Amino acid sequence: MPKTEPQDDATPASSSLECDTRFHIDPELVTVALTGSGTGLWDRDVVTGEIRYSPAWKAMLGYAPHELSNRIEDAYVRVHPDDLAHVRATMQAHFESKTDSYVVEHRIRCKDGSYKWICSRGKVISRGSDGRAQRMIGTSTDITALRETATNLQHTIDLITNLTNEVPGLVFQYRRSVDGHGSVPYASDGIRDIYELAPEDVARNADAIEARIDPRDLDVFRQSLLDSAAHLTPWHLEYRVNLPRQGSCWRQGDARPQRMPDGSTLWHGFISDATEHKRIEAELHELATVDHLTQLSNRRHFTAQSEAEFTRIRHAPNEIAAMLMLDLDHFKLLNDRWGHALGDLALSHFARLLRAEARTGDLIGRIGGEEFAAVLPGASIEDAVTFARRIQQRVEASPLMSGETRIALTVSIGIDRMRPTDAGATQALSRCDKALYVAKERGRNRIETYEESPAGEANGRSSCK
Ligand SMILES: Nc1nc2c(ncn2[C@@H]2O[C@H](COP(=O)(O)OP(=O)(O)OP(=O)(O)O)[C@@H](O)[C@H]2O)c(=O)[nH]1
Numbered sequence: 001m002p003k004t005e006p007q008d009d010a011t012p013a014s015s016s017l018e019c020d021t022r023f024h025i026d027p028e029l030v031t032v033a034l035t036g037s038g039t040g041l042w043d044r045d046v047v048t049g050e051i052r053y054s055p056a057w058k059a060m061l062g063y064a065p066h067e068l069s070n071r072i073e074d075a076y077v078r079v080h081p082d083d084l085a086h087v088r089a090t091m092q093a094h095f096e097s098k099t100d101s102y103v104v105e106h107r108i109r110c111k112d113g114s115y116k117w118i119c120s121r122g123k124v125i126s127r128g129s130d131g132r133a134q135r136m137i138g139t140s141t142d143i144t145a146l147r148e149t150a151t152n153l154q155h156t157i158d159l160i161t162n163l164t165n166e167v168p169g170l171v172f173q174y175r176r177s178v179d180g181h182g183s184v185p186y187a188s189d190g191i192r193d194i195y196e197l198a199p200e201d202v203a204r205n206a207d208a209i210e211a212r213i214d215p216r217d218l219d220v221f222r223q224s225l226l227d228s229a230a231h232l233t234p235w236h237l238e239y240r241v242n243l244p245r246q247g248s249c250w251r252q253g254d255a256r257p258q259r260m261p262d263g264s265t266l267w268h269g270f271i272s273d274a275t276e277h278k279r280i281e282a283e284l285h286e287l288a289t290v291d292h293l294t295q296l297s298n299r300r301h302f303t304a305q306s307e308a309e310f311t312r313i314r315h316a317p318n319e320i321a322a323m324l325m326l327d328l329d330h331f332k333l334l335n336d337r338w339g340h341a342l343g344d345l346a347l348s349h350f351a352r353l354l355r356a357e358a359r360t361g362d363l364i365g366r367i368g369g370e371e372f373a374a375v376l377p378g379a380s381i382e383d384a385v386t387f388a389r390r391i392q393q394r395v396e397a398s399p400l401m402s403g404e405t406r407i408a409l410t411v412s413i414g415i416d417r418m419r420p421t422d423a424g425a426t427q428a429l430s431r432c433d434k435a436l437y438v439a440k441e442r443g444r445n446r447i448e449t450y451e452e453s454p455a456g457e458a459n460g461r462s463s464c465k
Pocket residue numbers: 293327328329330331332333335339340341342343344347368369370440444
């Protein structure tokens with residue numbers, strides 16, 4: 001049983017180190033190593049309750065080699081009260097051979113009354129025939145600085161987590177390994193709204209995110225990340241997600257990639273809810289492009305669309321397109337007789353008939369008060385005349401009803417084709433306008449196609465009525 005203080009350069013360390021004859025360390029070096037690492041030795045007689053400490057152990061707590069009692073009950077008084085039960089339980093478990101060794105981190109009071117964090121490790125080295133622990137030796141290492149660093153690190157992590165969790169959106173770290181495997185090592189709480197997932201759902205495998213992305217945007221989503229990884233360019237994407245609770249929503253993602261030493265790519269970024277922004281954008285787009293009364297394209301949008309069609313025709317000599325201008329007859333009279341509100345109804349009624357007659361791909365717009373226009377891609381002048389006749393027949397067959405009153409509408413139509421030699425689509429529209437003028441001149445409710453007169457004046461031919 002311990003009768004002498006354990007020396008920092010003494011057994012048991014030196015004896016066990018000598019076991020391997022090929023590897024001998026000078027005990028003095030062990031002393032230096034142990035002292036330098038802030039480690040002291042202790043040797044406890046479990047039966048008598050005697051415990052002896054090496055000088056380095058005592059120095060660690062600020063005691064001189066001759067200070068400190070060698071009683072275990074005094075040792076327990078120095079343990080921080082909050083840690084005592086845990087220390088005792090860990091020690092007891094080792095005495096009962098429930099653990100291979102004794103390892104515990106706890107606070108211990110120094111001579112000056114302050115506390116240090118230490119890591120105590122020990123092992124029972126002799127037991128009685130009944131298995132009861134008799135002698136135990138061990139080390140204590142000052143880990144105060146380490147604990148402070150760990151505590152500061154935890155505070156920093158808590159701060160970042162608290163801040164990112166307050167941000168309305170998802171702050172994330174996304175890793176893509178060389179073999180293409182994706183994971184999200186860090187996701188703020190916002191992931192519960194952004195993807196309706198928990199951080200742990202994607203910590204090791206990001207597949208759950210891809211499952212939320214709208215199939216229409218999945219390829220673009222994947223490709224955008226591949227591009228960002230390949231060129232280490234910032235990732236930016238607006239894409240749709242389908243969520244169990246919120247349904248279809250828009251998301252906007254922004255992140256910066258960096259290449260890691262193992263070849264993987266790590267993005268740090270942010271994903272926000274872009275649904276409202278997209279809704280407003282769509283609303284503004286509609287306001288800018290759609291005529292409120294008839295829900296047809298407005299003049300500006302129709303012009304832009306027909307210019308795009310004209311560009312297509314000009315670059316493909318075999319492609320054709322016809323253009324029509326349609327104007328309700330005597331609309332002023334209708335307004336004067338039935339009122340402006342009914343005039344509005346007549347306009348939307350006519351727009352419905354026009355839309356019903358159009359094919360997918362045809363462009364229709366309201367370009368003025370009671371003026372409408374259409375571009376029929378792939379249609380010849382003859383096709384356009386047939387289309388115009390069908391419109392007139394539909395208008396005749398479907399009068400506007402105001403209560404019991406039938407209000408008959410008629411429409412005059414001017415037609416021409418888009419010509420590759422034109423400067424733009426408006427030139428075709430202006431020829432349609434001239435043909436329309438002829439239709440009005442010749443009595444209205446007529447279809448006229450444009451024809452250049454020898455004198456260069458606008459003319460019309462091919463009347464329907
Ligand atoms: N109700 C209603 N009337 C409109 C609207 N925009 C224009 N108008 C009217 O449409 C009428 C067009 O009159 P005009 O240009 O003289 O043509 P019209 O009476 O149809 O005569 P023709 O075209 O020669 O057959 C005007 O009285 C405008 O006030 C609208 O949004 N709603």
